[in-house]
Amino acid sequence: MTEQPRLAEQNAAVVLPEPFVRWFAQKGWSPRAHQIELLARAQAGQSVLLIAPTGAGKTLAGFMPSLTELADRARRKPGQAHRGIHTLYISPLKALAVDIERNLGKPVEEIGLPVTIETRTGDTPSHKRQRQKLVPPDILLTTPEQLALLIAAPDARRFFEDLRYVVLDELHSLVISKRGHLLALGLARLRNYVPGLQTIGLSATVAEPDELRRWLVAQNPPKGSKSPAMARVITVTGGAKPDISILDSQERVPWSGHSARYAIPEIYEAIKKHRTTLLFVNTRSQAELLFQELWRANEDSLPIALHHGSLDVGQRRRVEKAMGENALRAIVATSTLDLGIDWGDVDLVVHVGAPKGASRLAQRIGRANHRMDEPSKAILIPANRFEVLECRAALDANYLGAQDTPPLIKGALDVLSQHVLGVACGAPFDADLLFEEVRGAAPYAALERETFDRVVDFVATGGYALKNYERYARIRKTVDGLWRVSHPRVAQQYRLNVGTIVEMPELNVRYVRQGRGMAARGGPVLGKIEEYFAETLRPGDNFLFAGKVLRFEGIRENECVVSSGVGANIIVPSYAGGKFPLSTYLAEQVRGMLADSDRWQALPEQVADWLRLQKEKSVLPKRGDLLVETFPRGNRHYMVAYPFEGRLAHQTLGMLLTRRLERAAARPLGFVATDYSLAVWALDDMASLFKAKKPSLAALFDEDMLGDDLEAWLNDSWMLKRTFRTCAVIAGLIEKRYPGQEKSGRQVTVSADLIYDVLRSHEPDHILLQATRTDASAGLLDVSRLAEMLSRVRGRIVHKHLDQISPLAIPVMLEIGKEPVNGGANETLLMEAADLVEEAMGRR
């Protein structure tokens, strides 16, 4: 803690107004030191970052400066103009805003403060929004998208002119995404309206608090000052140490897979022994599977519920309500952010699958405990043997308090484009001034003027080398030097497309009575499923969703029609995204653990045994080394590498290695990647190629693969197309798709894929393609991590040739065949289908 308790008491006397002191006394509470310190800092005119675990009274602390100031403010006299917003609260979740309204309303009422609090989200009816514009509440609770919309309104400056504070909740989760970029730009705009604006960030523990401290304040300090501007930080160290253990199963821990099915009886026993158990998994598919298995084991019919982001909102709210009332014994959930706020009395957290990051684990366990002075209890369930190592590493890290939240990325240019148009919709702007303002936002602090000008050009006419669209410009520079929206329609279009969350096309899952097939009507909506998954189903297929086995009937407009299904061959839908790669920190820990046999004592015997066997049959790499094994199997030759850099980086590596092996005439057939290793298989013996230095292993893994090879592969990759679509929507090049408008209109709309193809062949340096490549490198491809790995292992690659598969290779070898291998395979599938026809027609 940064403040001594005694000092806090002194502060309390100075800054806390009388009604608050009385209220705390009535409650039998005393204000906490960090609450008082935050208030003191804010009253001294500073912006503050509060880092505290859940249960520390973070929310009340965040609002204290506003509430005390509003308590002292003179009441508005009748006839006086309405005052603008005093405090803006921004959270990543609509649900959070709604919850805060309820929770903050209580003390406000009890203290008797003349303060109005309202929410404004996508669900707020338009008459209420209108009224809020005329009679603004003192405290407005909202989301980043709504802030963007408010800024794009012509009356924005007046609406915000009385603003004093912006409270940013869950800041650690806001800043890591493009939503965070949009919000940072919005904040910069608010600072332009109100130069003395103060921010208060509320965050869980993060690896680099300074990044958040910079984020909260303007980054263009007066000339001459050296150090970057930062908010003050107040850190509350977290209560009791959590009691975390790894399940030491009596069962055999499987080699591969993610279901943790082996541990179901033990998990069920744990649920029975506790009041309420919160079960976290990493993906929605795992959630569906675990839920299904638990109910199969549920002989006592315990109330066990399922909760994830694809389920219908009504269903989720019911589960949250039941949870708040302590009516549930267990909830299977995917992430803390999917969940609402009222947690009930959770006394056990079970984490199924490896946590993938030490900070993520700490946040999940921490979120489940209301009282910070009681230890949270958690059990980790590794789903396979590598996950045992990973859980062990995460557990050590949690005890050591290590943090591995990812570093923040530079502000995205598609988001900046959206913001520039939004600013223009609000009021005409001067490019020089706007550039300075934008550089005040931390993610854009290093933005270059040339890039900014290209963004403005893009917003105006598309920014193409072929200057064809001058007459259709969306914004124009007028004689007074200001950029103005050229037509009111532009502002309308902007409002429909605001935001940075671009969903994959989804279909509603409509549950109808069995036996009527597609003729059936009505029935409840169970949630949403990704379109590409529904497209692979055939009527009569059974799949798992919303905790039910469903029979696929067909697709009708934007709905996937299902009925009650049964039994065998059940498919579990996979969801794009949602799979976190192993954090760099944990990867390093796992490598360290492999290299150090003394640490194996902490591992379950069967896993330690496995590692001993590997040492005997092959080799265990030293901490900084990369082990590459080669061995023949069947009539194929295999190469398995163990970089431990996460699935995304391994996939990229696999693509690039196969390209190179193809050139070396090794005739590679495919590859498969896991979080820990990757396997490549070929018709030719790769080991003898390495021996003859055609190429050497070092040359094969040389960093230069990230040059032309990457470029060439990238351009045709579906990943780049998917990323381009997101960028194009955010940047306002193409419109968001709305349910219902898509299906029948397919031939008249222009798809992002077609635009991508045309733009790539005609203007590969276009700013939107640059933005796309940057995004893909950081996201789906994880190129930076691959680059770090390749440079780390230079000269440290250990090659081991074996007669047969090694113990360490078993997990990745078992993945072969489970995952489709990408590449030119689409044509192969077409050929197969066409050949089937030929065959059936007796032509072959």
Add this chain to the structure above:
Amino acid sequence: MNFSLARTSLMAEADLVGIAGERAVCDPRGVLYFPELRLLAVSDLHLEKGSSYARRGALIPPYDTGATLLRLQAVIADYQPAIVISLGDSFHDGGGAERMHSSFRERLEALISGRDWFWVAGNHDPEAPADLPGETVRELAIGSLLFRHEPSKVRTEGEIAGHLHPCARIVQRGRSVRRRCFAGDGGRMIMPAFGAYTGSLNVLDRAYAGLFRRETLMAYMLGAERIFAISGSMLRPG
């Protein structure tokens, strides 16, 4: 692979499609060629679709006309047809030909010169394109073939149409592949859209109801270097 080689081998394999007794090559680039007639048909070019969108505020890249013409140039160079039929919706809207950049116009004029060129009127471009050579017609009958933009509701032998932008989808080994296609049942043929920005509509969509004999429906799906002939029974909606 050299493309003209691929074409020759296609023809050598006698992978010709019969339409009301006439034989045609379904080229994987999306054009139909009748060797005996030296006639090339191409449908739904939708030239100047980009600028048409830009007019309404969506500033999508202005390179579609150039891209489409480049591909058209290539197929015309390969087949050297005596007759070219552009089967309607050649321009995305009535003002398209006027908006077209002068360099594109010159390229298009060069393609037209020296051959008989027919603009079939489409729903997007019912009038003749401004200041361009070639003859504008509502429909065109040649031998047993009838070229028109929109397929007629009653089943018509020998009709070759566009308008619907057909595509087909198959699922093989749990994966879905969707491609533009020619759709035919031996009697009539609906051509894929050729334009760079043209979307597509599944041949199993309602819009095609009654147009084909289901038993003999074939989708000739466009591959990178060849056509994949898939029977109607293997196709999936959506």
